[in-house]
Amino acid sequence: MFFIDPMSRTPIYEQIRSQLESLILAGILREGDRIPSVRSLSVELSVTPVTVLKAFAELDSSHIISSVPGRGYFVCEGAREALSAQRRALLDEVERISKQLAAASIDIEDVLSRVRLAYDSNKRKEESK
Amino acid sequence: MFFIDPMSRTPIYEQIRSQLESLILAGILREGDRIPSVRSLSVELSVTPVTVLKAFAELDSSHIISSVPGRGYFVCEGAREALSAQRRALLDEVERISKQLAAASIDIEDVLSRVRLAYDSNKRKEESK
Amino acid sequence: MFFIDPMSRTPIYEQIRSQLESLILAGILREGDRIPSVRSLSVELSVTPVTVLKAFAELDSSHIISSVPGRGYFVCEGAREALSAQRRALLDEVERISKQLAAASIDIEDVLSRVRLAYDSNKRKEESK
Amino acid sequence: MFFIDPMSRTPIYEQIRSQLESLILAGILREGDRIPSVRSLSVELSVTPVTVLKAFAELDSSHIISSVPGRGYFVCEGAREALSAQRRALLDEVERISKQLAAASIDIEDVLSRVRLAYDSNKRKEESK
């Protein structure tokens, strides 16, 4: 269900968070569903429980999942909608700022290269390439 | 010195502001220089003085130029640095948001196309005219 | 400058966060000020750097302080106002819900005791009492 | 069966709703029971039928009671459980927020007084009358 790349420059907890988000967006994890326990997932992924917990805590603070101590983590009401709204908002923000940059006559290539830079810094440097 | 495209979707006062900014960034207009008067510029560009004034007022409120009643508008101390800081800040913001989008596994093409969309919406499609 | 009680039931990172908030609200730490480094504070308080970092990371995600990797953490623009707004909002929420409870004829003592319960669960159990 | 205080600052329809809720919670009105008609209740309480209807409509939209056109309003399946769940949820919310306030070192008295304020604003000061 989960796959992490320990060599990636994206921190492991971000990879876990991102995959949980995708599972919720895809409707595989639904409102009220219990998600795998911190410990079981840490075993499955061969990482320490603290790393899994960090991913869960971030989603908890965005009200995407909710912790019930002693019972586990559960997908919140409206989590899916919240996630798509979040993503739409980020893309809208990119557009809004890009309009300002266009108005300031900044070369579009400068903007595009910044986006690529951000994505690259998030990716593994593949030595074999 | 100035060129405006009355057919552009970018408001004329934005075009004027953007060109003044470029002249300051390029070092053509320097700290303390007097910039063309509202009246003369409105004649030169064949636009109403109100439009020119709007551009000046925006730059005034960002402390890029400053009005000296009865004498005209002058380029502020540190205007050039302020402008480059502004532009750097916007580009930094693009990068920051792009990192979030990367972390959320949003396809980079979705982001790039939003940037292009913003730039396109700022341009007049000249071919179709 | 800082004092933590390792015996308290309030986690150490919450104590650190709360004290930083108080210093900002009191105007002792101001916008743009650099706050003590993670490592120096961990030495001063005799806790691990990870615990200090957890406190800082929470304040970072609320835009109260901001990390500049390689240079340290700094108090954000508007941090003080944001903190007081936060606190006002929480108290307003208590009042709003209390009105609903009053309208539902819930005994006020049931409500007050819930508040006390929350506060008690946050405090040290004093055995000596 | 019903008592309303026309002098209270709590709207009359809230009083009616609250009393219906109490009757259901107390088990006096049970699932499937027919509740008094809008018309008879408006006469009994000397209020306009519109006020009674407003109380019923609110309970209807929370699926506590349900209208059967031409026959009257009936208590829904599970109404009692739904009501206690609602009340528990509100009290849980008070506790949750109180924990945040405690963590932020807000004086407990500030919180308690907000609760009392909400209850007081809901009551008519009878002595001053």
Place this chain on the structure above:
DNA sequence: GTGGTCTAGACCACG
């Protein structure tokens, strides 16, 4: 069993 906090220490990138 569940989540949650903390330690001690390694290691990384960046300036």
Place this chain on the structure above:
DNA sequence: GTGGTCTAGACCACG
């Protein structure tokens, strides 16, 4: 030097 991630493992409360 700065922040930031991760491990391995101890220990806690709660159910």
